[in-house]
Amino acid sequence: MSAGGFGVYVHWPYCLAKCPYCDFNSHVAEAVPEARWVGAIVHELEHYYIETKAMGQAETIFFGGGTPSLMSPDSVDAVIQAVTRLWGLAEGAEITLEANPTSVEAASLGAIREAGVNRVSMGVQALDDEALRFLGRHHTAAEAIAAFEAAAGIFPRLSFDLIYARPGQTVAAWRRELKQALAHQRGHLSLYQLTIEPGTRFWRDGVPAAEEETAADLYEATQEMTAAAGLPAYEISNHAKLGAECRHNLIYWRGGVYVGVGPGAHGRIGAPGANVAVHQIRDPANWLAAVEKAGHGTGKRIRITPEKRREELLLSGLRLAEGIDRARWRALTGADVLAAVDRAALGRLEDGGFMVLDARALRATPAGLQRLNAVLAALVPAL
16 A cells, blocks of 8 residues: 555546536537446556556545546446456545536436445535626536535535636625535535636636735635634645545545546556556547557556656645645655755745644645745745
């Protein structure tokens, strides 16, 4: 078992519609040959099992997309059974599926729970109908709340996403919306500031990002309200009650090993310490053809140098409120975390109230998390 944990990511690339802010590998399709797709996912899992069987049981499975709640429950079950047959599932393993709060998807949630999914992450994105139309969503705020409440009666663990720092959004308006979200939360919220990514429709249309000062004010209001509600940030954009954190994402941020299957999926495998980055072919049709021909759709494999590995661990680990556990870092790299940073810069950041170093961990303070890019640039000038 890796010091950072071991999980499996399954990418389902299809959606009912492409959202204008989305730069994920998602595609609109009227019909999907689902049996072929599930067969290909299972073949790719079998391919990567050969390289990762020494990892032991999977601690997590995460169905992401795209919109994996459009998969049939039988398909979800087949994938879970394949992971169980190959690696086995650790006791209490977290199995997450991303879903949208539409009536089509909500109707299948009970059967998806029966297939073994025990955590749902719902893409609500806003609790304001005008904002939902702007974001290209196909549900209303009332429908989203109804779907979420229905899911809460089915799944033991539940989260939903919201996007804030939308054009023209004020702190007062966001506080009202977030207050409503906190009234419905079940232990976990993902709260993302809107970013305008190249290639998206928002980018092509020239939609403006929030002004830096406004974004900072919105961020501070978010931290204040979630902490007061008992859901402090455990990562820059993720908030949870103690014990309700997304364990799969923690594997990424803590530098663990994970198998990624499906078009465009990424994985980190290899020994010692997840030192091989694996990228699956991005185009769905090309990925499917490659898997059916060769048993996998790997686009590229990159061996990560020890120096690059340390940089990655800093970038991901300092996103967490817990920071970088020094014992875990030593297990993953063979050295102390202080060997990877500019110590003089670290001293200045500590004096300025942006970083804390103690016997257990190196971590950013709340002020440091708000300025993490600048903090990282100071700690590791080569980044």
